[in-house]
Amino acid sequence: MSTVDQLPTETAGVEEGESMLRRQVREYFRSPLATAATITVATLILMAFFAPLFVPQNPYDLSQLDIMDGLLPPGESTYSGRVLWLGSDEQGRDIYSAILFGLRTSLTVGFLATAIACMLGTIIGVISAYVGGWVDSFVMRVVDLQLSLPSILVALVLLAAFGRGIDKVIAALVIVQWAYYARTVRAAALVERGAEYVEAARCLMLSNTQIVFRHVLPNCMPPIIVVATAQIAHAIALEATLSFLGAGVPVTQPSLGMLIASGYNYLLSGQYWISTYPGVVLVITVGAINLMGDRLRDVLNPRLAN
């Protein structure tokens, strides 16, 4: 029986407690494109969040606007001699300042709506997977119904009923997006629920709450993260569309979509900059977030990784 006492304790070459997470983060940043996209998004978030530090004027403080500076093309100087790199709108508002303030609104709406929809959808999805039976069938039919309607249509109808406002836009986005999470989480939870380590946890007489929160949900995270990233981009684009159509955020807190709408009337008269630059920022933001989402999907999906 002495063989048992030769304990195999060889662990050379293994870093101290390196978690799967850290490994995946390292893997993620091995893609230059994803790294660039992440830096872009981080920069945009920082600049939008601390917008007052980066801009020459508060574009919505009327005392700082001068009608004499109206509709100046990019590169022109204002009456007071400041160069407007991205031009100004008809009220003499600096487009660069307006973009950063607008980006702040867009990102706030996008992230908040995604966070709330993600939590709501995850809870509903896990309950659906765990309770099963007619609850599961019912929830999944509601999800099917929700996903079969175009989100822009549902959001427009909701906002027509709610009226304008940041909170109302967020509510509308949550209502059109929770279903994606519910379906994803339910599918992942059904798979994890049958895993041997969950059987082991049941055998250890752990409660359902402990099993869901310590075992099932942490292993459902990869698909949730992937869906959430794609949905942030979707939410931002959706909000921009709603605001462009005049159903979104209030005029006192314009988002990128509303800036695009306000310059739309000037496009044909040659004053392209009012619409174009906010549009470019919107495209960069949504595109970069989507690139991050693609990379996350590659890293987190073990079937795509070799």
Next chain:
Amino acid sequence: MSEPAVEVRNLSKRFVRSLDFVERVANLVGANYREEVVSAVDRVSLRVDRAEVVGLVGESGCGKSTLGRMLAGILEPDDGEILMGGEHLNRLDDRRRKAALLSTQMVFQNPMASLNPRMRVVDTIGQAPVKHSIVPAREIVPYVDGIMRQVGLDPATRNHYPHQFSGGQRARIGIARALAVKPSVLVCDEATAALDVSIQAQVLNLFMRLRAQLGLTYLFVSHDLGVVRLLADRVGVMYLGRIVEIAPAGRLFADPQHPYTRALLADMPQLVAKKRRFVAIKGQLPSPLNPPMGCHFHPRCPMAVARCRGEAPALREIAGNHSAACHLV
């Protein structure tokens, strides 16, 4: 001589695929869809004495894992009784039922799949003892260290994740997790099947050492006759949800009575080349959805007679401690 640690009486487990909506509607207009029922375990009675090792062998799909899972509290039996330490599980109140089920732990087949990939070893082993107040949360690290040493793991690796261990080490983590709640019975479900032969030997030695140290009782589910022969005091043979023969290990391997057991043993690879008639079991394992009438084994049995087709043989004692379910023995 000894008292039973675990006993099951007439235990059954059926898996039912119920009809979906379309099939139910089709039935209303005259179609004849029926529910598909698999009797994974069919009125099995088995008793495992304290500090005894009982091996359970059989082909894949014979219900041996399902039986083990019912004992471990992972599956609810549909019928029959489980007794633990002489107490009927169903008659205990919630708290004592939980304690009884906790005292029966399971070691799983696949060491990787049975460990949560996102949990450090210290949490995998320590979660249950803390939740069940076996150890106060403050003292969990030394407690886990002790158990890791007991199963031959380096306590310095307690903060590692499962993917950082080798297959044998993962198997040991699975054993440590089970031991952490101080069980008296271990159900080992093909616990060594996924391991290399050399690692298998280490883990089997570990099982035997733990048995000596802790007085553990084992139900050792396996399709590997060699492993069972090495470890078990008594061996039960299962076929399509029923135990067809059960006897002390030495007797069973030396003098098998049931034709299925004989065929199974004849298929066992052996080092010494003997001149022997090779009688493979004829045909395939019948579909458990639609098991044969009478003795489940009769379509493949070389000795089947008319009675075998109509009447299912009961398990009866043919010699001391040796029972078989066959009309012909």
